[in-house]
Amino acid sequence: MQQAQETLKKYWNYDTFRAPQDKIIQSVLEGKDTFALMPTGGGKSLCFQVPAMMQEGLCLVVSPLIALMKDQVANLEKRNIKALALTGSLSVDDISNLLDNAKFGGYKFLYLSPERLQADWIVDRIKDLPINLVAVDEAHCVSQWGHDFRPAYLKISALKKHLPKVPFIALTASATQRVQQDIVTQLGLEHPNVFKKSFARENIAYMVFEAEDKLYRMQQMLTKNPGPSIIYVRNRRACHDVSAQLQALGYTATFYHGGLKEKEKEANMQLWLSNKAQAMVATNAFGMGIDKPDVKTVIHIQLPENLENYYQEAGRAGRNGEKAFAVLLVNPSDIKATQSQFIEVLPDKKFLGEVYSKLNAFLQIAYGEGMGETYPFNFNDFCHKYSFPAVKAFNALQFLDRQGVLTLSKEFSEKVSVQFIIPSKEVIRYISLNPADEEAVLTILRNxxxxxxxxxxxxxxxxxxxxxTNEAAIIAMLEKMEQKGVIALRKTGNDSSILFNEIREDSHTINRIAKFLTQQNDIKVRQFESVVHYAVDTTRCKSRLILEYFDEKPEEDCGICSYCIAKKSTPKSPVETATAILELLKEGELSSRHIEDKLGLTPQETIFAINLLLQNGRITINSYNEYIVL
Structure with a gap:
C-alpha cells in the first residue's frame, strides 16, 4: 500500500488512511468487485479516487446528486486532477464533445447521473472509453427497499456486460442489511468484497430534549458550547428567521439554503468556515462536501424525515474526534406537523393517475404521443387549474420523474420573483405615499x-x-414598484419544463409503476415511525436506538446521550424541588425559565413542582407570566 499512501499524500496531503479505506482500496486494486458501507464522514470518495489515480485510464462515477458531482469535480480540479461531469440540460453535441474529451483529453474522472445510462448512444460511447473502475455512489438508490429508490439505477448492471473486466465499487453511507443484499444483487456484483464501518460515533452525544421555547434552548447550547454549530431547519424562510433571531440575541449567525445565489452561498459559507459566524442555520441543502472537523454542535429544531438523513446530518459534528453534540429539540406538536409535511402529502395511486392524466391534458398531449418532446410548464398554473394541493402534486410529479416516465427540469421557481431593494423604513414611507397599495404590500411582507x-x-x-383584489392588480402594482426603484422584479412565463420519456398511455403507465409507489409510501411511513420512536422513547440509549436501526447490535449503552446522562443523575424529589422554588421566590417574582436556570432543573422538574405549588395555593402567577409567593 506504499504507492497508495504516496498518492494520498501527493494529491490530498494526508499521511494515512482511515480504516477501512486501505482495505477497500486494496480490494479495488486487485480488480475485485467491492461493496463499501461507510457512514458519513468516513471518506468514501477516496476509496475510488485513490485507486483510479494509481492506474491508467478513467474512473466512471455514477451519482444521482448534481450538487455533489459538481462539488467533487471542483475539489478534484483544485488538486490538479482532470475531471468532468455530464450535468444539467446539455445538448447531444455538448455531451458528445465532453465524451470526446474524456477519451482523448487525459481525464481521470467522468461523473454522470444514472439517467444518462438510459440513452443507448451514451452507453455505446462509454464502452469505448479507457475505463479502469466504475464507482456507484449513493448505491442505496438501486434498492427498492432503500429510502431513495431510483429505477434508473437498475440500468447500471448492464454496464457489467459491456465492461466485464472492470471492477465495480458500490458505496453508500446508509443501508440496512436488507438494502445491502439488494444492492449486491441489483448491480450484479460478482463475489464482492464487503466492507462495513460501524455506525457508532463514540464522541457524539445524541441528545433529545423536549422544548416549548426552542430558541431559548438553542441560546443555552450555543452559550455552553461556543464552537462552530449547524442548526437544521425545515424551510428557507426559517433560515432567515432563526438566523436573525440569533443575531438579535448577540450570536454570530449566517444561513444557507438552495434559494441563495452562488455568491451568497459562498460568502455565507466562508463566514462559517473561517469561524466568523458561530452558527450556520440551514436546510438540508447544506452539507454535501462539507468537512469542517471542529463542528461542536448540530441542532435539529424539527423532526427529520428519516433516520438515514438525521444520522448523516448529525454526523457532521465532531469529525476531529473530540466530543460533540447532536441535539434534537421536540415538542408535542412536532409529530403532527411532521406527519402533515411528509406523510399526508404522499400521493396514492388514484391521485398519481389524476395528476398524470391532467398533466397530459394541460400540455395537450394526445394518447400514444409525447415521447421525446419537451414542454414548457408552469407548476402554479397547473395546480391552480385543477385544484391540486401543491406539495402533493409536486411529490406525484417527482415520483413520475424518478420512475423515468418524465424528466422535470431541476429547478422550480415561482412565476413572479421579488426583492425589496430599499430599507424597510423607506417601504413604510412608500406605503404612506401610496395608501391604495398598503394591504397588498403588507401581505407580501408578512408572508x-x-x-x-x-x-x-x-x-x-x-x-x-x-x-x-385580483392578480392583475398585484402584477400592475409590482411593475409600478419596480419602476419606482422599490423592488427588483423578475417575471417568467413558465417556471419549468418537462421532457416525456415515454408515450402517453394513462392507466397502463400508472398500473405499471403503482407497486413502486405503494412500496415507497410504506417505506416512508415506517421511516417516519422510526423517527418518532427515536424522539419519544425515554427508556433506551439514543445511540443504541440509531445503531439498532442500522442492524447493529451494541452490547452497551453509550454513556453520554440524553438518556444515559438522565439515568446517571439522581432525580430531585418534587417536594425538595418545590421547597427550593419557594425559597427562591421569596427573593422576588421569577418566570419558570429563570427558576429552571437558577436551580439547575430540567423543564419537566420545574413544571411539575410549579404545578404542585399552584395546586396547593402556595404561589400564583402574574400578568407577566412570573410566579409570586402567596
Whole structure:
C-alpha cells in the first residue's frame, strides 16, 4: 500500500488512511468487485479516487446528486486532477464533445447521473472509453427497499456486460442489511468484497430534549458550547428567521439554503468556515462536501424525515474526534406537523393517475404521443387549474420523474420573483405615499420574511386573495414598484419544463409503476415511525436506538446521550424541588425559565413542582407570566 499512501499524500496531503479505506482500496486494486458501507464522514470518495489515480485510464462515477458531482469535480480540479461531469440540460453535441474529451483529453474522472445510462448512444460511447473502475455512489438508490429508490439505477448492471473486466465499487453511507443484499444483487456484483464501518460515533452525544421555547434552548447550547454549530431547519424562510433571531440575541449567525445565489452561498459559507459566524442555520441543502472537523454542535429544531438523513446530518459534528453534540429539540406538536409535511402529502395511486392524466391534458398531449418532446410548464398554473394541493402534486410529479416516465427540469421557481431593494423604513414611507397599495404590500411582507435579503418567489394569486383584489392588480402594482426603484422584479412565463420519456398511455403507465409507489409510501411511513420512536422513547440509549436501526447490535449503552446522562443523575424529589422554588421566590417574582436556570432543573422538574405549588395555593402567577409567593 506504499504507492497508495504516496498518492494520498501527493494529491490530498494526508499521511494515512482511515480504516477501512486501505482495505477497500486494496480490494479495488486487485480488480475485485467491492461493496463499501461507510457512514458519513468516513471518506468514501477516496476509496475510488485513490485507486483510479494509481492506474491508467478513467474512473466512471455514477451519482444521482448534481450538487455533489459538481462539488467533487471542483475539489478534484483544485488538486490538479482532470475531471468532468455530464450535468444539467446539455445538448447531444455538448455531451458528445465532453465524451470526446474524456477519451482523448487525459481525464481521470467522468461523473454522470444514472439517467444518462438510459440513452443507448451514451452507453455505446462509454464502452469505448479507457475505463479502469466504475464507482456507484449513493448505491442505496438501486434498492427498492432503500429510502431513495431510483429505477434508473437498475440500468447500471448492464454496464457489467459491456465492461466485464472492470471492477465495480458500490458505496453508500446508509443501508440496512436488507438494502445491502439488494444492492449486491441489483448491480450484479460478482463475489464482492464487503466492507462495513460501524455506525457508532463514540464522541457524539445524541441528545433529545423536549422544548416549548426552542430558541431559548438553542441560546443555552450555543452559550455552553461556543464552537462552530449547524442548526437544521425545515424551510428557507426559517433560515432567515432563526438566523436573525440569533443575531438579535448577540450570536454570530449566517444561513444557507438552495434559494441563495452562488455568491451568497459562498460568502455565507466562508463566514462559517473561517469561524466568523458561530452558527450556520440551514436546510438540508447544506452539507454535501462539507468537512469542517471542529463542528461542536448540530441542532435539529424539527423532526427529520428519516433516520438515514438525521444520522448523516448529525454526523457532521465532531469529525476531529473530540466530543460533540447532536441535539434534537421536540415538542408535542412536532409529530403532527411532521406527519402533515411528509406523510399526508404522499400521493396514492388514484391521485398519481389524476395528476398524470391532467398533466397530459394541460400540455395537450394526445394518447400514444409525447415521447421525446419537451414542454414548457408552469407548476402554479397547473395546480391552480385543477385544484391540486401543491406539495402533493409536486411529490406525484417527482415520483413520475424518478420512475423515468418524465424528466422535470431541476429547478422550480415561482412565476413572479421579488426583492425589496430599499430599507424597510423607506417601504413604510412608500406605503404612506401610496395608501391604495398598503394591504397588498403588507401581505407580501408578512408572508415572505426574507424578501429584503434575497430574490423571493411570490404567489401573486395568494397575495391577491388576502389583499381582497385580483392578480392583475398585484402584477400592475409590482411593475409600478419596480419602476419606482422599490423592488427588483423578475417575471417568467413558465417556471419549468418537462421532457416525456415515454408515450402517453394513462392507466397502463400508472398500473405499471403503482407497486413502486405503494412500496415507497410504506417505506416512508415506517421511516417516519422510526423517527418518532427515536424522539419519544425515554427508556433506551439514543445511540443504541440509531445503531439498532442500522442492524447493529451494541452490547452497551453509550454513556453520554440524553438518556444515559438522565439515568446517571439522581432525580430531585418534587417536594425538595418545590421547597427550593419557594425559597427562591421569596427573593422576588421569577418566570419558570429563570427558576429552571437558577436551580439547575430540567423543564419537566420545574413544571411539575410549579404545578404542585399552584395546586396547593402556595404561589400564583402574574400578568407577566412570573410566579409570586402567596
Amino acid at each position: 415572505y420574511t426574507g424578501i429584503f435579503e434575497m430574490e423571493t418567489g411570490v404567489n401573486t394569486a395568494m397575495v391577491a386573495k388576502k389583499a381582497k
